[in-house]
Amino acid sequence: DTAVSQTPKYLVTQMGNDKSIKCEQNLGHDTMYWYKQDSKKFLKIMFSYNNKELIINETVPNRFSPKSPDKAHLNLHINSLELGDSAVYFCASSQDFSGHGPQHFGDGTRLSIL
Amino acid sequence: DAKTTQPPSMDCAEGRAANLPCNHSTISGNEYVYWYRQIHSQGPQYIIHGLKNNETNEMASLIITEDRKSSTLILPHATLRDTAVYYCIVRVGYGGSQGNLIFGKGTKLSVKP
Numbered sequence: 001d002t003a004v005s006q007t008p009k010y011l012v013t014q015m016g017n018d019k020s021i022k023c024e025q026n027l028g029h030d031t032m033y034w035y036k037q038d039s040k041k042f043l044k045i046m047f048s049y050n051n052k053e054l055i056i057n058e059t060v061p062n063r064f065s066p067k068s069p070d071k072a073h074l075n076l077h078i079n080s081l082e083l084g085d086s087a088v089y090f091c092a093s094s095q096d097f098s099g100h101g102p103q104h105f106g107d108g109t110r111l112s113i114l
Numbered sequence: 115d116a117k118t119t120q121p122p123s124m125d126c127a128e129g130r131a132a133n134l135p136c137n138h139s140t141i142s143g144n145e146y147v148y149w150y151r152q153i154h155s156q157g158p159q160y161i162i163h164g165l166k167n168n169e170t171n172e173m174a175s176l177i178i179t180e181d182r183k184s185s186t187l188i189l190p191h192a193t194l195r196d197t198a199v200y201y202c203i204v205r206v207g208y209g210g211s212q213g214n215l216i217f218g219k220g221t222k223l224s225v226k227p
Binding site: 004041042043044045048056058090092102103104105106107108 | 148152155156157158159160163199214215216217219
């Protein structure tokens with residue numbers, strides 16, 4: 001069973017398009033996250049949600065809009081895609097927002113902007 | 115910025131212990147040491163974490179110095195599948211933005227036959 005699953009795994013699109021990435025976790029966790037890993041392999045947090053509510057927004061452009069329809073899902077919608085958005089996006093989840101427990105990551109969505 | 119310093123790369127022979135060092139000289143009393151790894155083309159994987167005492171689980175052991183300014187992750191019998199980038203992260207033990215995982219460059223461990 002895949003604990004944290006993301007779709008699609010690969011996404012190739014053109015500048016200016018709007019796209020969404022979906023994430024689902026079957027661990028019963030309360031907290032979910034989105035991370036971005038750029039070409040230099042730095043992994044940075046973008047957002048975190050706790051029980052469907054936004055907790056952290058780390059200076060991400062407002063073209064990025066996370067949506068959490070329920071606590072098992074956290075989708076990422078990106079408007080007006082730019083070349084700099086090319087990266088690998090990872091979804092993660094943790095038991096709660098207490099900070100003690102580990103985060104479980106999906107295998108990433110590789111976004112390429114042409 | 116990451117609060118840890120790790121060597122950029124290390125090699126280890128298959129079957130031998132891999133000892134990965136990490137310096138965190140500015141660690142605060144309420145900050146834990148976490149280790150994650152990222153195998154090529156996969157998401158980061160949690161390995162172990164600790165506050166003061168040494169910790170061991172089925173994957174690895176974590177040795178934290180008494181002054182807590184450095185630690186060592188030990189993979190007792192490295193296999194080829196342990197080849198990955200290993201990240202040492204310090205974070206507070208509670209939520210909020212201060213509890214974020216901040217990934218540095220990590221150590222690329224290559225396990226060789």
